[in-house]
Amino acid sequence: MAEQKRLSASPQQHRVLRRAWTHMRADRRRIVLALALSAAATLTTVAVPAVIGAGVDRILQDDRSGLLTAAGLLLALSVARLILFRQSEIRLTAVGERVVRRLRELAVQRLSRAPLRFVEAHPSGDLLRRTTTEIADLANFVRGQLPDVLNVSGYLLFTLVLLLTQSWLLTLALLVVFVPAIVWVLRRFKKAAPPAFAAEAAAAGRMASTYQELVRAREMLLTSGGTGYWRERFDRDSETRYRAARRTQRTLFVISCSRVVQGLTTAVLLGVGGWLAAEDRVSVGVVVVFVLATRQLFDSATQASNLVGQVQQTLTGLARLLDLLETTRTDAPEPGALPGPRTSAPASGQEPLDEGGSSTAPRGVLEADEVHYAYVDGVEVLHGLSLTVAAGERLGLVGPTGAGKTTLAKLLTGLYTPDSGSVRYDGVDLRALPPGELRRRIVLVPQRVHMIAGSLLDNLALVPGEPGETAVREALDRLGLTDWAERLPQGLHTPLGGGRGELSAGELQLVGLVRAALLDPAVLVLDEATADIDPATARKLETALDTLRTDRTLLVIAHRQSTIDRLPRVVRLDGGAVDSVLTAG
Numbered sequence: 033m034a035e036q037k038r039l040s041a042s043p044q045q046h047r048v049l050r051r052a053w054t055h056m057r058a059d060r061r062r063i064v065l066a067l068a069l070s071a072a073a074t075l076t077t078v079a080v081p082a083v084i085g086a087g088v089d090r091i092l093q094d095d096r097s098g099l100l101t102a103a104g105l106l107l108a109l110s111v112a113r114l115i116l117f118r119q120s121e122i123r124l125t126a127v128g129e130r131v132v133r134r135l136r137e138l139a140v141q142r143l144s145r146a147p148l149r150f151v152e153a154h155p156s157g158d159l160l161r162r163t164t165t166e167i168a169d170l171a172n173f174v175r176g177q178l179p180d181v182l183n184v185s186g187y188l189l190f191t192l193v194l195l196l197t198q199s200w201l202l203t204l205a206l207l208v209v210f211v212p213a214i215v216w217v218l219r220r221f222k223k224a225a226p227p228a229f230a231a232e233a234a235a236a237g238r239m240a241s242t243y244q245e246l247v248r249a250r251e252m253l254l255t256s257g258g259t260g261y262w263r264e265r266f267d268r269d270s271e272t273r274y275r276a277a278r279r280t281q282r283t284l285f286v287i288s289c290s291r292v293v294q295g296l297t298t299a300v301l302l303g304v305g306g307w308l309a310a311e312d313r314v315s316v317g318v319v320v321v322f323v324l325a326t327r328q329l330f331d332s333a334t335q336a337s338n339l340v341g342q343v344q345q346t347l348t349g350l351a352r353l354l355d356l357l358e359t360t361r362t363d364a365p366e367p368g369a370l371p372g373p374r375t376s377a378p379a380s381g382q383e384p385l386d387e388g389g390s391s392t393a394p395r396g397v398l399e400a401d402e403v404h405y406a407y408v409d410g411v412e413v414l415h416g417l418s419l420t421v422a423a424g425e426r427l428g429l430v431g432p433t434g435a436g437k438t439t440l441a442k443l444l445t446g447l448y449t450p451d452s453g454s455v456r457y458d459g460v461d462l463r464a465l466p467p468g469e470l471r472r473r474i475v476l477v478p479q480r481v482h483m484i485a486g487s488l489l490d491n492l493a494l495v496p497g498e499p500g501e502t503a504v505r506e507a508l509d510r511l512g513l514t515d516w517a518e519r520l521p522q523g524l525h526t527p528l529g530g531g532r533g534e535l536s537a538g539e540l541q542l543v544g545l546v547r548a549a550l551l552d553p554a555v556l557v558l559d560e561a562t563a564d565i566d567p568a569t570a571r572k573l574e575t576a577l578d579t580l581r582t583d584r585t586l587l588v589i590a591h592r593q594s595t596i597d598r599l600p601r602v603v604r605l606d607g608g609a610v611d612s613v614l615t616a617g
């Protein structure tokens with residue numbers, strides 16, 4: 033099996049911000065301006081204790097004009113602070129939202145282009161959580177906590193510089209007591225937090241997957257009486273999530289130990305500061321600066337300790353999102369195009385290529401060459417299968433359940449890529465075709481057709497090229513399905529999907545066939561696409577699809593004998609290889 037990239041449940045958080053920077057680069061000017069404003073706003077707060085300290089010294093020196101200057105400065109600082117904080121917050125939030133929006137759109141874009149095999153290999157709840165909940169958490173963090181995180185970090189840094197300029201001895205006393213203790217607390221937290229938060233996020237993803245599967249399989253569970261099993265599984269997941277949440281809470285408790293460290297530091301500072309003032313080695317104003325600044329320092333440290341949990345949670349979410357973006361990134365070279373319209377004679381047995389236009393996609397030979405494919409390592413499903421379908425041929429594909437027919441159909445339509453070997457259309461490897469071009473040429477109609485919330489028209493028009501109502505009505509007409517659409521309560525505008533209305537299994541297949549008729553591809557692969565439709569209607573539709581375009585290559589997977597009987601050549605698969613070929617007549 034070709035190496036398949038997989039998402040990690042607890043992806044690496046190493047250098048997560050540096051990795052995220054790639055997605056922020058486009059906004060670097062806005063980011064720098066927002067950070068500069070935030071730093072300036074923080075400086076206006078840090079300066080307050082220094083100005084008060086200077087004012088106290090002026091009082092003790094009976095310097096009235098100095099005192100007035102200090103008072104005026106305090107007033108100016110408070111006005112500047114108000115303006116700068118507001119401005120920095122607005123700009124930070126705006127730029128943060130832009131980055132989050134870019135990440136959200138990129139995640140959805142990459143996921144929508146990810147190989148089917150990648151999507152099938154992951155629980156849909158996990159993918160959903162990464163692209164919705166975790167991005168929403170990131171957006172909330174940007175809006176709610178990011179300005180605080182920057183202010184607190186700036187405050188801690190600038191205050192330290194201020195204190196050093198006031199008295200290095202008192203700063204040393206502060207650092208000797210405060211730093212080792214706080215470093216110990218933070219290191220313990222840093223060691224315990226990433227695995228705890230990652231485990232909680234993974235448990236939440238698993239729970240969402242289980243819930244989603246339960247909702248999707250509700251009918252089967254009710255009929256088979258399997259709800260008990262599902263409840264047990266959900267309870268197990270819920271228990272794991274509960275334990276993971278408890279572990280996170282315990283980790284957060286480590287951080288609250290910093291309050292004890294703060295009490296100890298204040299006591300030491302008061303003692304040393306009082307002694308130095310009595311010895312006349314520092315002014316009373318400096319002691320005042322230290323008392324005020326360290327109070328604010330502790331407030332910031334407390335705020336930081338509260339924020340650390342949220343920051344960690346956000347970093348975990350960001351790492352999971354980056355994991356998704358990095359895993360789904362394709363380094364494939366620019367997709368090639370099919371050869372342009374030919375002026376020379378076509379290869380023998382081939383018709384000339386059409387020049388394009390959605391209704392005249394070019395024709396060509398479809399070939400599977402020595403294709404190997406495995407869903408799971410070591411369990412090969414197709415074993416070097418080769419098959420050639422001539423341009424315009426109508427071919428049946430039959431075989432026992434599990435023979436590999438659907439797998440081959442998905443490979444022939446480019447939904448899967450072979451582990452080795454190749455699938456070519458008109459001599460071009462399907463991997464080299466842009467998705468839009470590929471769909472114009474080769475279309476698979478599966479047995480299970482999926483719907484989105486919207487009207488019948490929205491659902492029918494869910495094909496590249498956004499066909500309008502007229503094109504949809506024409507396609508219905510060509511397939512003889514106008515009456516069926518008109519019989520629905522509001523005709524083409526009947527609301528469907530998202531719990532608003534459902535179609536029967538056979539009607540869903542009609543939708544799949546109309547979509548195929550709208551695309552009108554050169555190659556149409558029907559995988560049990562009429563199995564749920566009554567035999568008479570199925571025959572009518574199959575004939576319509578046949579006659580709509582007589583030069584179309586048609587590959588039909590079917591169990592119904594009457595469908596197979598209409599096809600001039602039938603290939604039988606067994607055990608992932610061609611077993612026999614039957615030709616009519």
Ligand SMILES: Nc1ncnc2c1ncn2[C@@H]1O[C@H](COP(=O)(O)OP(=O)(O)OP(=O)(O)O)[C@@H](O)[C@H]1O
Nearest residue numbers: 152407408413431432433434435436437438439440
């Ligand atoms: N998503 C998947 N993950 C793992 N194994 C899979 C997956 N889909 C199919 N298989 C396995 O691949 C093998 C071939 O399946 P496939 O659906 O191609 O058979 P089929 O011939 O179309 O069967 P049927 O007639 O029942 O539709 C089976 O053994 C099946 O269990």
